[in-house]
Amino acid sequence: MGLALAQRLQSSLVESQRRAxxxxxAGIGLSDVLDELLRAVEAECGDDTMASILLLDGDRxxxxxxxxxxxxxxxxxxxxxxxxGVGSCGTAAYLGHPVYVTDIAxxxxxxxxxxxxxxxxxxxxxSTPIEGSDGGIxxxxxxxxxxxxxxxxxxxxxxxxxxxxxxxxxxxxxx
Numbered sequence: 001m002g003l004a005l006a007q008r009l010q011s012s013l014v015e016s017q018r019r020a021x022x023x024x025x026a027g028i029g030l031s032d033v034l035d036e037l038l039r040a041v042e043a044e045c046g047d048d049t050m051a052s053i054l055l056l057d058g059d060r061x062x063x064x065x066x067x068x069x070x071x072x073x074x075x076x077x078x079x080x081x082x083x084x085g086v087g088s089c090g091t092a093a094y095l096g097h098p099v100y101v102t103d104i105a106x107x108x109x110x111x112x113x114x115x116x117x118x119x120x121x122x123x124x125x126x127s128t129p130i131e132g133s134d135g136g137i138x139x140x141x142x143x144x145x146x147x148x149x150x151x152x153x154x155x156x157x158x159x160x161x162x163x164x165x166x167x168x169x170x171x172x173x174x175x
Contacts, residue, residue, distance in 0.1 A: 030173040034065030037169060041143075041162055042068055045155075048146040050122075053130075053166055054089050055139045056082070061089055064139060064170075073120045077113070087113045088127035089140040096137055098159070100126040103148035123148045128159050130167045141166055 023033050038051040045051075052066035052074070063078045080086060082093040091109050092099040101107045102124050104117045110125075117125070124145040132138040141163050143155075151159070 025172075030170065031063070031065055033169055033173070034166065035067040037162075037166060038065050039067050041158075045143065045158070050144040051162075052089075052142045052144070053139055053170075054093075054142070055170070056093055056137055059083075061093065061140065069122075069144065070120045073116065073122070076116055085109050085111070088125040089142050092127040092129045093137050093140050096129055098126070098128045100151055102150045105148075121146050124150075126151050126155075126159065128163050130163050130170070132167065132171055138170055139166065 019036070023036075034053045038053065041051045042049050050066070050068040052069055053064035054061040054077075055064040056062075059082050061077065061080045061082060063074050066074045077087075077089075080090055082090045084091055084094055085108065086094065087110055088099045088101045099109065101109060104110045104114050104123050104125060107114075110117060117123075122144045124147065125142055127140050127142040129137045130139040130141055141159065143151075143159065
């Protein structure tokens with residue numbers, strides 16, 4: 001049996017984070033750096049995994065990175081106001097804790113977005129708020145799947161690792 005996802009991802013993310021921080025110092029844009037980190041995550045997590053980062057801009061979510069999600073989808077949600085019942089990411093940013101939606105088609109948090117998600121084959125979305133060093137929410141990290149499903153304990157560990165890595169990259173870009 002191979003290494004657990006969190007262990008494999010930790011090894012991959014150490015190198016990806018080192019490279020990302022060097023790229024930020026060299027002036028490469030945050031969106032490009034986040035896309036690179038997310039590609040590393042997607043490569044470890046499997047074929048039906050699509051990852052995204054939404055940056056918090058006041059009370060609105062702004063596209064940060066999403067290399068595999070359809071552009072029409074990311075454009076449609078860019079600028080969405082956070083709040084309770086605003087999908088996984090808008091709700092996670094508003095409440096300040098993870099929101100794991102196992103079936104977008106039937107979850108009430110997605111009532112205003114389920115048709116949009118369905119058009120793009122998105123069926124599950126697990127979102128985690130990303131905290132800055134001051135404890136405030138600066139972004140959300142989300143993993144989408146094309147089939148309804150719940151995260152495993154190993155996937156939850158991996159999400160925590162990824163969130164920490166992304167927080168470091170975002171904060172480095174702001175320095």
